[in-house]
Amino acid sequence: MSLSESPSLVQQLTQVLLGAVWDGDALAAAESLWLVDQIAKAEIVVSEAFQEMAAAEKPLNDDPPEPEPLPSNSTQEVMPSSPIAEVVLPSGNAEDGPSIEESEDEDALLPSPSPPPAPPEPKQTVGSGRDSIPIIVPSAPALRNALELSRALRVLKRPIASMHQQAIDEEATACRMIESRVVNQAFYGPVMVPALERWLEVDVVVEESKSTFLWRDLIDEFRRLLEREGAFRNVRTWQLKALSGGEALSGAGDVALDEGLQRRWGLQAWGGQATQCNRPKSLVDRRGRRLILLVSDCVSPVWYGGEILPLLQAWGKQQPIALVQLLPENLWPRTALKAGMGVQVRRPQPGGDLEVVGTEWRDRAGDDGLGRNAVKLPVMALEPYLMKRWARMLAGVGIRLRWGLCLMGK
Template sequence: MSKPSCYDSVERFVNYLERSGLRKRLELNDEDIADTLWLALQMGVEKTLSQGEQIQAQEQTIHENPIIQDFKDVEPPISIYPSPSDSLPEESKKEENIEGLPFQSPAAPALPNKLQISKALRPLMRKVPSYHRRILDVEATVNRIVDALIVEQDIWLSITKPQPERWLNLELVIEENRSSFIWQETINELEEILQNYGIFRTVRSWNLSNVHQNNLQLVSRKKGKHKNQRQYSYRELYHSNGRGLILLISDCVSTIWQEKTIYEWLQKWSNQSPTAIMQLLPERLWLSSELGLGYKVKLSAFNPGVPNSKLICGEDLDVEQALILPIVTLEPESLKQWAKVVTGYGRIQTAAIVLDIEFVKEQVNKTVISQSSESSPEAIVDRFLATASPTAQRLAGLMAAVPVSLPVVHLIQKTMLPKSTPVNVAEVFLSGMVERKKNKQVNEYEFVEGVRKLLNQAMRLAETEKVLDVVSEYIADKMGLSFKSFKALLLKLTDLSQEKKENLLPFAYVAAEVLRNLGGKYAEFAEKFETNHFQKILDNQQIFKLFAGEYICAVKWGREAGIWREGTENLSLSPQGEVQFPDFSRDLRKEGSKTAKMYIAKQSQQFKA
């Protein structure tokens, strides 16, 4: 019998993909299948030895190399490069206490549709002749050699041609603002796609921030803790050869968009190169951002790589100074339409926003930024419930039962809201209900005073108790404990080691506050816990790390026989437990330090930062 041909093998492989549903699920076309088969042929097949062949090979090796030392006596190879674990300092080897949760919690992939996104950007992968690099033109060189042989010339000269290379150079501008930490993983994964999938010739990443009013800062983006401090002009993004593409990633809600400078930069960029905004928020929330100052249109192009001013709009723009900005989202269909417009597909249209520059500048001058502290907690919560999605509302209610941190939010999303997205997290953090903790350099947040209580009372008791149990069980599991409920974890808190107490202290403090907000039997349990267990933990100096900051509070003066002073005084508490009273002399500060510490240890829940 003859062996099956290669054609039959390929046909069976394609039929298997059809039957198993892989071709439809992975959206594989004929070209993708051909590339897969080619790659498989290049990789080859690794030969696997049977057990008998492995024994025979080992015996042959021992016979050929009789002088072999025992494995325990063999020294490890010497390397001039330290291993990753050895190169870390002792502090970094320990697991870090991340914003109120002693362990990092697992997060779902920020971009689950990476393959679809990369396919959507394929129109941008066209190649053009290089200006500088050249390669051998084999066909033309062979023809010249043949002609030289015919006329009996002995000198053969090669012919070169421009090397094909990717068409566009991407300038990826990433806005840094107070909500950047929400999108960090999403932006990192998107940046990885744009840099590593061979879509662009070069990719340069930039950070755009607002340090001072009307003073935008553009710096080169570098991964890691060490940030580049050198500032660049907006002209650095210009490409004189017409092969540049500028993509600004933002949610358009920060104070950057309440200044004239950002619109001036966008105007100059869009007059030089194709410029677009990647809006991280869905379209239903665009009106609540600064994009609400413009109106939506559809754009197309018949020539590739034209600047925004030369894009074709489907309607007449009755604006003298119009800023036209294509708006794309992380949805593959949106990216696909935009990529085809950049490539000049003609009738394909992409969504865009048209801004009247004069009108925008007038609105910027009239803008009064309202602070969340000026509104009552009831007004803040009512506004959130009236505008947020149902998923975001439930997420906020669950977050109100635990410390406010991104690892905790990831844990809630994984266990209780698996269909939630970073957009829902952004709705909560940008709602005005959450504020950054005072005197904190890292991203630590807390609900605005009074908001947590309102959310606790609005949620069902069963859900609040469930999220406390979920977080408690996760923490106990990571610590090697077997607690299944928050009550069991709190009651056994004093029996744990000092290090575990310190890790659990923020969670225990918030849990006690939530139980007091729920009232009834929960408030009774909180009071019992604080009286019999919490006070034992507060005697340790580590408690001051939790309460470090500025306070307005009552202070007990005059040693043990002191009297209560009427009114309130300013107090500053350091992470080491040092108390300072800026309004009093040094002698009074020294005398009041000990009694103030005692008061904080006993009445810590009454202090408000």
């Protein structure tokens, strides 16, 4: 066979590449060669990308590679060697895709993902075999019937004319302006009238005793109830402290009584850290527009010994006062209140003096059941029906309060 008849190298290559698949022409051979070249370039780019990802995203638990030791005569810094991925050319036909071995090699180049952090282990309670997590649960309210108590105090929301503040009477001012223009007179300014304000302000006095800490939450909720009610100009809370031993103060003069009460009792702000005490006389309001609520369980020695009676007398002469008994009504006979005399009281006018309209034990103190040094004290508990009757009696609506107490002074 002559040279001209022998197949050319291109024809031989074409027969080798395409002979096993199909019989094609030179265009098919050129396209196959181009495809092989593109696949090789793409694999090189992908392998370099895998190499960069493996260097940037190493597992946290892998130790960094140690640099190779430098020669003794070398002064140049040598960087740690990076792994170089092998370029795997496709074997076989281009359209068959990468082989299984190639896929495994590419997967080996991907970094292994780091394991997720373990969740925190739940705490275990002492004496419990099960896992548990502590949670914060709000405690139950100490004042269970706050809404009913708030409704019972609404009768005390009565505005009265202020003795210090004034307001403009718009209607009277307009009439004055019209009259001044009709008669051609000068206008002398607006018409001022006393402003309206709340009738009472409240001082809550908590007796300090060994059992006060038992009622602290209840007292705080009762104080907040009075503040949110809006029936009082001001609400203050005090703590009554006994400063010295008992003294015979009943029957003493006003000056001696004031000095004796100052030495015997002191007032501190409720919940405060102040060491200085206020005088008990500072709560006296000669206008009778300050209500004193004495909060106590009546089991301390000052009740059994009668030492607190002069203080109650001084407070109750010119202003309303009431005892808020912390214990339920069925336990009152077990306290110092059993030494008093149960009476029925009423107020002919709002904030006026108490009048005794009936007694249960007249034989204990004569025909009228009262003595000169008797202390007439309304008693109530933090119960809606008791609070409502007391509030109506204080407002002077003609209600008789059965739960009155007459404590006999010495």
